[in-house]
Amino acid sequence: MGEKTKIMIIICDGMGDRPIAELGNRTPLEAAETPRMDMLALRGETCIVDIIAPGVRPGSDTAHLALCGYDPYEYYTGRGPFEALGVGMDVRPGDVALRLNFSTVEERDGALVVLDRRAGRITEGTDELAAAVDDMEIEGARLYVKESTAHRAALVIRGVGLGHEVRDVDPHEVGVPIWKAEGVGEANEKTAKIINEFVKRSYEIFKEHPVNATRVEDGERPANVLLPRGVGLAPHIPPFGERYGLKGAAAVEVGLIRGIAKYLELDVIELPPSVTGGLDSDFDALFAAALSVFDGYDFLLINAKGPDVAGHDDDPVAKVEAIERIDVALEPVVEKVATGVHLALLADHSTPCVVGDHSGDPVPCLFYGPGVRTDDTATFGERTCAYGGAGRIRGQDALPILLQLSERAEKLGA
Amino acid sequence: MGEKTKIMIIICDGMGDRPIAELGNRTPLEAAETPRMDMLALRGETCIVDIIAPGVRPGSDTAHLALCGYDPYEYYTGRGPFEALGVGMDVRPGDVALRLNFSTVEERDGALVVLDRRAGRITEGTDELAAAVDDMEIEGARLYVKESTAHRAALVIRGVGLGHEVRDVDPHEVGVPIWKAEGVGEANEKTAKIINEFVKRSYEIFKEHPVNATRVEDGERPANVLLPRGVGLAPHIPPFGERYGLKGAAAVEVGLIRGIAKYLELDVIELPPSVTGGLDSDFDALFAAALSVFDGYDFLLINAKGPDVAGHDDDPVAKVEAIERIDVALEPVVEKVATGVHLALLADHSTPCVVGDHSGDPVPCLFYGPGVRTDDTATFGERTCAYGGAGRIRGQDALPILLQLSERAEKLGA
Numbered sequence: 159m160g161e162k163t164k165i166m167i168i169i170c171d172g173m174g175d176r177p178i179a180e181l182g183n184r185t186p187l188e189a190a191e192t193p194r195m196d197m198l199a200l201r202g203e204t205c206i207v208d209i210i211a212p213g214v215r216p217g218s219d220t221a222h223l224a225l226c227g228y229d230p231y232e233y234y235t236g237r238g239p240f241e242a243l244g245v246g247m248d249v250r251p252g253d254v255a256l257r258l259n260f261s262t263v264e265e266r267d268g269a270l271v272v273l274d275r276r277a278g279r280i281t282e283g284t285d286e287l288a289a290a291v292d293d294m295e296i297e298g299a300r301l302y303v304k305e306s307t308a309h310r311a312a313l314v315i316r317g318v319g320l321g322h323e324v325r326d327v328d329p330h331e332v333g334v335p336i337w338k339a340e341g342v343g344e345a346n347e348k349t350a351k352i353i354n355e356f357v358k359r360s361y362e363i364f365k366e367h368p369v370n371a372t373r374v375e376d377g378e379r380p381a382n383v384l385l386p387r388g389v390g391l392a393p394h395i396p397p398f399g400e401r402y403g404l405k406g407a408a409a410v411e412v413g414l415i416r417g418i419a420k421y422l423e424l425d426v427i428e429l430p431p432s433v434t435g436g437l438d439s440d441f442d443a444l445f446a447a448a449l450s451v452f453d454g455y456d457f458l459l460i461n462a463k464g465p466d467v468a469g470h471d472d473d474p475v476a477k478v479e480a481i482e483r484i485d486v487a488l489e490p491v492v493e494k495v496a497t498g499v500h501l502a503l504l505a506d507h508s509t510p511c512v513v514g515d516h517s518g519d520p521v522p523c524l525f526y527g528p529g530v531r532t533d534d535t536a537t538f539g540e541r542t543c544a545y546g547g548a549g550r551i552r553g554q555d556a557l558p559i560l561l562q563l564s565e566r567a568e569k570l571g572a
Numbered sequence: 573m574g575e576k577t578k579i580m581i582i583i584c585d586g587m588g589d590r591p592i593a594e595l596g597n598r599t600p601l602e603a604a605e606t607p608r609m610d611m612l613a614l615r616g617e618t619c620i621v622d623i624i625a626p627g628v629r630p631g632s633d634t635a636h637l638a639l640c641g642y643d644p645y646e647y648y649t650g651r652g653p654f655e656a657l658g659v660g661m662d663v664r665p666g667d668v669a670l671r672l673n674f675s676t677v678e679e680r681d682g683a684l685v686v687l688d689r690r691a692g693r694i695t696e697g698t699d700e701l702a703a704a705v706d707d708m709e710i711e712g713a714r715l716y717v718k719e720s721t722a723h724r725a726a727l728v729i730r731g732v733g734l735g736h737e738v739r740d741v742d743p744h745e746v747g748v749p750i751w752k753a754e755g756v757g758e759a760n761e762k763t764a765k766i767i768n769e770f771v772k773r774s775y776e777i778f779k780e781h782p783v784n785a786t787r788v789e790d791g792e793r794p795a796n797v798l799l800p801r802g803v804g805l806a807p808h809i810p811p812f813g814e815r816y817g818l819k820g821a822a823a824v825e826v827g828l829i830r831g832i833a834k835y836l837e838l839d840v841i842e843l844p845p846s847v848t849g850g851l852d853s854d855f856d857a858l859f860a861a862a863l864s865v866f867d868g869y870d871f872l873l874i875n876a877k878g879p880d881v882a883g884h885d886d887d888p889v890a891k892v893e894a895i896e897r898i899d900v901a902l903e904p905v906v907e908k909v910a911t912g913v914h915l916a917l918l919a920d921h922s923t924p925c926v927v928g929d930h931s932g933d934p935v936p937c938l939f940y941g942p943g944v945r946t947d948d949t950a951t952f953g954e955r956t957c958a959y960g961g962a963g964r965i966r967g968q969d970a971l972p973i974l975l976q977l978s979e980r981a982e983k984l985g986a
Contacts, residue, residue, distance in 0.1 A: 549958065560627075571630060571634035
């Protein structure tokens with residue numbers, strides 16, 4: 159066996175797309191000038207990747223689990239826990255977690271009727287409101303609340319004997335009363351009771367809250383309740399370092415993926431404020447921060463969010479620009495990996511502009527590094543990689559392939 | 573349905589490799605002159621194969637299980653049974669088997685402390701020592717011991733009510749006392765008791781043994797104990813003939829694969845002494861022996877070991893030569909399969925010279941015979957086959973593909 163090499167995975171978030179008429183029936187990646195990615199593809203081996211399985215639309219959370227080698231069907235247990243991780247909450251295996259909306263309700267005949275599920279798309283004051291209901295005790299369990307972007311927040315319930323098969327409280331429409339959380343069996347009943355009491359207390363506390371007094375004065379809808387949905391049990395996940403024997407770190411731009419990295423016990427690299435997670439993000443600073451610590455690690459995961467944002471915005475030109483800016487910023491990475499690093503560069507999913515959301519289209523991928531069986535693909539794109547030497551693989555295959563290239567895989571048998 | 577055809581799988585052991593600078597960035601197979609394999613690829617359909625799964629490094633045992641259509645994750649139950657099979661022992665479903673090291677221990681305060689786990693890398697006299705402890709009875713079970721290469725041996729325990737979840741006795745380091753085998757529950761306790769008694773008896777018998785008297789006189793460490801590890805239960809595997817309705821035989825060069833063939837109840841074809849399993853092996857004689865019995869069988873598995881040996885030795889030139897010698901020896905096989913046999917020719921794993929061991933790189937594969945959908949691949953190599961018409965498959969897929977081509981597959985449904 160030779161020397162163990164380092165492993166790097168670079169994820170251009172949502173970069174995969176479909177042919178777009180205004181780009182001459184090219185995808186944004188095909189239309190973009192990407193000399194560095196093309197060089198890596200030329201000197202590497204390419205393929206297309208079904209991140210979860212053919213036709214399955216990955217979330218950012220399930221995609222990153224798969225690319226870290228974890229079966230999302232085994233480890234993804236609902237959005238709540240991953241949303242809570244995404245806003246930086248402390249989530250522990252066994253916690254029950256939910257997504258929350260700041261909403262506007264009105265009392266009618268003793269029921270709370272939903273007027274606006276997003277409380278007039280509130281953007282300010284949610285931190286104060288969240289603080290007012292954070293760290294309560296109900297039925298012997300501790301409840302933690304933290305605001306997310308806009309009208310969103312997350313709830314973590316920590317206690318013993320909690321179930322997670324509970325109906326949503328958020329009725330997902332307006333003009334109707336909120337639902338009661340309900341569950342079957344002692345553990346689910348307990349969680350349901352806690353959730354219902356939490357919703358009641360949030361209403362009592364919020365209706366008198368100064369943030370809402372101000373909102374009403376300004377002619378805006380009060381955020382006078384928190385409506386939970388997406389309940390999930392925080393899963394017991396074997397930490398990345400234990401599972402693979404790799405010291406790993408992550409340089410990622412957005413909260414949800416940072417949360418997943420933390421949950422896998424990857425070290426989360428501090429990024430400067432210029433790395434925004436938006437289209438204006440400073441990719442040079444992102445890669446510089448990642449490379450500055452790489453000497454101390456065996457494994458590095460980098461996520462550049464820009465292409466996904468443009469895909470959600472249905473902005474092909476912005477997507478081309480984001481991809482080109484990433485390519486320019488890759489220069490020091492290209493120099494680094496040329497020293498003998500094993501690299502995979504790919505997307506975590508397609509976010510086709512025409513869809514405006516994640517799709518199930520496979521993503522292009524390149525493997526680069528010592529011993530890779532170079533193929534005939536000379537430019538990096540969805541359709542050039544479809545003819546690549548590594549064929550069509552799954553997201554969960556990427557890390558094992560890198561591990562065996564880097565002399566870190568165990569043999570099964572003799 | 574047409575007439576049933578015969579099936580042949582030819583395994584060029586460890587033939588897959590990576591591009592090698594001294595071969596002009598070609599793999600040994602790409603660099604080798606292989607007109608017969610190229611012709612079969614030209615007239616056949618090609619692909620690359622992940623013998624177990626992408627990135628997973630196969631052992632010879634798990635690889636051959638997979639290529640015979642058995643899921644290695646289901647049927648591979650630890651190294652002990654396969655090691656015992658490999659040295660030619662009679663292993664039966666339900667036996668508990670372990671790997672053994674001839675080791676050197678010293679009595680200190682009533683404990684046996686390990687001085688050398690390999691007894692001075694003993695190479696001679698292990699047959700006599702093994703014979704001295706072979707065929708004992710302990711706790712109503714029969715114990716069989718056989719020497720392997722160098723300091724290695726294997727132990728088979730045959731009896732009723734035996735568990736296999738037992739801690740190793742070999743502490744895997746020197747200067748410490750040997751461990752006690754321990755297990756939880758009646759069956760595991762029984763096996764542990766048998767193992768501990770076996771270790772004690774081996775020490776009593778070996779410390780007075782003439783082989784060791786001679787070793788001590790010569791200033792060498794005595795092989796005065798056998799230390800077990802790698803306990804496994806010999807699995808209940810459905811015999812190949814029953815599973816597929818095929819009368820099958822195997823012409824294979826090395827003990828471990830011969831053992832697997834026997835375990836699957838394939839007839840093991842007697843080979844002349846010139847078929848050595850080494851780089852000097854007589855491949856003409858190997859294929860001649862296989863073809864001479866083929867009329868009596870539906871299925872024939874042939875393994876030519878040479879390329880794997882050269883890969884382990886990091887000798888690209890020897891690997892090219894071994895592949896070329898196999899290609900020349902294939903002449904009568906080419907004539908035979910042209911009569912209407914369905915053939916798969918592939919490797920059981922890659923053994924890249926630079927790695928010097930099995931790797932997780934996929935292997936090239938060709939299917940040949942009536943009705944095969946010929947593709948554009950005209951030469952047989954890792955990267956030409958990556959562009960083959962059959963794409964990227966798994967080792968376990970090969971036999972079902974051959975079965976359906978040969979009109980032997982059952983339909984699922986109506």
